[in-house]
Structure formats: structure tokens, C-alpha cells
Amino acid sequence: MVVPPVAVAPPPLLPCPAEAGWELVARARLPRRDANGQASGGFSAAGYQSDTDALLLLSDAPQGRVSAWSGVRRLGRVPLQPLFQLDLTGSPRAPLPAEIDGEGLVVLGERLWVASEGRRRTARVAQLLAFDRDSGQLEHAYALPADWRPAPGRGLGANQGPESLALLRRPGQADRLLMAAESPLLQDPPGQVRLLGWTFGPTSAVARPLARLAIPAGAGWGLTDLLVVDAASPAPGLLALLRRFQAPDQWQILLAHYPLPDGETEPDVVLQPLRQWDLIEAGLPPDNWEALTPGPAQADGRPSLLLASDDNFSAFQDNHLALLVPRRSVPCPPSQ
Structure with missing residues (x-):
């Protein structure tokens, strides 16, 4: 009789107790020039693949670009090595605007899903974009809901998102992409941002x-x-990376933990964070931190978070x- 292996749930990716906070265990900088001497940066989203120890970084350069790097498990001890660079392009069936502002990234099967930030102009609208993972060619562009689109006194503000994209995968449920606005829509009260769930049909999202x-x-x-x-x-929950910039050079970075809304949660319900952590106090250098992804498991079994900052090519x-x-801490049971 062959006994199938028992699936082992990954360790919880939160401090316990919550006030214990986070430990910064490694830091590094990526080069500002690529192998061809071109400016490299603008990293606004990330995706880490633990099976190959490869980090994908989405650049918000005007045309959009994904670069891959190896060596994350040895971050801070040896320099990361570039693997490849993939330019995002249009295709005959799905032309790409002259400029996109890629701000969110999810790798799902053979596709790269990208949240594209808008400017309240017809030529540069916010969208959800689906690219072929191998070629980088655009396959589909999906419009945001009407409430999010530019209209007098309504919709996303210029350069105000969406900046985030996350995969929601739960046992027995269809995959969904979660997308949040960066800031309140123009018609909304301050201090709250809308959250969308994208589901997939045979030919649409x-x-x-x-x-x-x-x-x-x-x-x-x-x-x-x-x-x-x-x-x-x-x-289950949501982690959100929150950022504030105050001229000339003041940065604040928070990591907030929210409950995950279920199918019964009304769209107008405002979810308060269960906990917030100041990441500058945790050791992050003050800068424009924009990307968040699960990182490699540590030698002691603890999971990790990997964050990347966007240098704005500055x-x-x-x-x-x-x-x-x-x-x-020791009193925390393994399941918490």
C-alpha cells in the first residue's frame, strides 16, 4: 500500500504576537545600469519563484520591462545575477499604448498580469493587462469598472493607481486577482481605497x-x-504596503495587515487594519518602497517577505x- 505524502501547510507569514514585529535580515542594491549600459530601475512590483530562486521585477519605464535575477537566497552576501530581460510589447491583436506605467505584477501560468496606472487621459488610461510570459506580447487589455474611470469629479486621480496586484488562491475556489487603488477615488472620502476582485472566464476577465x-x-x-x-x-488576510512622501525628502513606510473580505462583505464596507508595523523603524532605509512578494524560506524555517524600492530613475x-x-516568541503555537 502506497501512502500519499501529507501536504504540509507553509508556516504562517505573520509575527506572533503581532507586536513582535519584523526583523530585517538582509539588504542589497541593484545596479543602476544594465549589461548594455542603459538605465535600470523604476522597480514597482516583484514576484519571487522559490523553486528556481528567481526574482522577477517589473519596471515602470514608459514601455514596461520585466527583469529576472538569481541569488535571492544569498541576498546581502553575494551580488544578484541578471538572468534575462523581457520588454513588454503590443501585438497585432492587442496594440500597446505608447506609454504604460506598470505598477502591479502577478505571474499566473503562461501569463504576466500587470496593473497599469493611468493619467486621466484617453491615450493613457488605467487597465489590467495580460502579457504572454515568454514573448512579452500583450494578449488582452481590460478596462476598469466605470466608477474607476475618469469623469468630472470621479474616478482615479492622475498617477493615483492602481499600483497593486495580488493573487488570491484558496483551496476549492477559482483563482482571483486583487487590485487596489493607490489613493481614494475622487468621489470617495479620504482615508479609504477601493479593492477589486478579478475573475476569469474563457475569453474575459x-x-x-x-x-x-x-x-x-x-x-x-x-x-x-x-x-x-x-x-x-x-x-486569511491581506498585507498592504503603505507609503507617504513629504517634500523635500521625508518617507514613511507602513506594512498593514487587513482581514480578507469574503463573498458576504459589502463593497462599501471599510476594513480597518488589524495591525500596522513601521518598516523604517524595522530597519528599511527611507526610500520609495513599492514592491512586496513572499521571499525564500530561511534556514530556521521561517518564511520571509521580499521588498523592492522604485528609484524613479533619480x-x-x-x-x-x-x-x-x-x-x-516561544509561547506562539505553530499554527498562529
């Missing part, structure tokens, strides 16, 4: 409003990335990478 996430109401705050955590557990900023692990 459909967006459904899920809930709103409460963010700090002060000027300059925005949501820059999302990550579903502990999806297979009874209490000499005054940098392309940082940082690896955070959740602190856990």
Missing part, C-alpha cells in the same frame, strides 16, 4: 468590487502593493531590496 481598505488619511499616503497571506488557513534614490522575517 471581470472585476467585482470587494470592500474598501482604511489607510492613513494624511496627505501623501497611498497603497503601493498587496499580498494575500495564509490563504489556506481559516483566517540620482537621489536607489534600487533597494530588503528581506524581512516575522519575529515569533
Whole structure:
């Protein structure tokens, strides 16, 4: 009799207790020039593949580009090595605008899903874009719901998102993509951003409003990335990377933990964070942190978060990478 292997749930990706916070275990910088001497940066989203130890970084350069890097497991000890670079392009059946602003990335099967930020102009609207993973050619472009589109006094503000995209995969359920606005829509109250869930049909993707996430109401705050955590557990959640810039050079970076809205949550419900952590206090250098992805498991079994910053191709900023692990105290049971 052959006994099938028992699936082992990954360890929970949160500190326990919550106030224990996060430990910065590694940092690195990526080069500002690629192998051809061209400017490299603008990293606005990330996806880590643990089976190959490969990190995919989406650049918000005008035409869009995905670069791959190896060596994340040795981050901070040896330089990361470039694997390849993939330019995002249009195709005869799906022309690409002259400029896109790729801000969110999910790798799903043979596709790269990208959240494209808009400028309230017909030639540069916010969309969900699906690219072929191998060629980088655009396959489909999906419009955002009507409430999100530019109209007098309504819709996304210029350069205000969407900046995030996350995969929601739960046992027995169809995959969904979660997308959040960076800032409140023009018609919405301050301090809350809308959340969408995208589902897939044979030839289309459909967006459904899920809930709103409460963010700090002060000027300059925005949501820059999302990550579903502990999806297979009874209490899955969302991690959101929150950023604030105040001229001339003041940065604030928070990591917020929210409950995951279910099918019964009304779209107008505002979800408050269960916990927030100050990542500058945790050791991140003050900069434009925009990307969030699960990182490699550590030698002691703890999971990790990998974060990347967007240098905006500016000499005054940098392309940082940082690896955070959740602190856990002895009384915390393995399941929490």
C-alpha cells in the first residue's frame, strides 16, 4: 500500500504576537545600469519563484520591462545575477499604448498580469493587462469598472493607481486577482481605497468590487502593493504596503495587515487594519518602497517577505531590496 505524502501547510507569514514585529535580515542594491549600459530601475512590483530562486521585477519605464535575477537566497552576501530581460510589447491583436506605467505584477501560468496606472487621459488610461510570459506580447487589455474611470469629479486621480496586484488562491475556489487603488477615488472620502476582485472566464476577465481598505488619511499616503497571506488557513488576510512622501525628502513606510473580505462583505464596507508595523523603524532605509512578494524560506524555517524600492530613475534614490522575517516568541503555537 502506497501512502500519499501529507501536504504540509507553509508556516504562517505573520509575527506572533503581532507586536513582535519584523526583523530585517538582509539588504542589497541593484545596479543602476544594465549589461548594455542603459538605465535600470523604476522597480514597482516583484514576484519571487522559490523553486528556481528567481526574482522577477517589473519596471515602470514608459514601455514596461520585466527583469529576472538569481541569488535571492544569498541576498546581502553575494551580488544578484541578471538572468534575462523581457520588454513588454503590443501585438497585432492587442496594440500597446505608447506609454504604460506598470505598477502591479502577478505571474499566473503562461501569463504576466500587470496593473497599469493611468493619467486621466484617453491615450493613457488605467487597465489590467495580460502579457504572454515568454514573448512579452500583450494578449488582452481590460478596462476598469466605470466608477474607476475618469469623469468630472470621479474616478482615479492622475498617477493615483492602481499600483497593486495580488493573487488570491484558496483551496476549492477559482483563482482571483486583487487590485487596489493607490489613493481614494475622487468621489470617495479620504482615508479609504477601493479593492477589486478579478475573475476569469474563457475569453474575459471581470472585476467585482470587494470592500474598501482604511489607510492613513494624511496627505501623501497611498497603497503601493498587496499580498494575500495564509490563504489556506481559516483566517486569511491581506498585507498592504503603505507609503507617504513629504517634500523635500521625508518617507514613511507602513506594512498593514487587513482581514480578507469574503463573498458576504459589502463593497462599501471599510476594513480597518488589524495591525500596522513601521518598516523604517524595522530597519528599511527611507526610500520609495513599492514592491512586496513572499521571499525564500530561511534556514530556521521561517518564511520571509521580499521588498523592492522604485528609484524613479533619480540620482537621489536607489534600487533597494530588503528581506524581512516575522519575529515569533516561544509561547506562539505553530499554527498562529
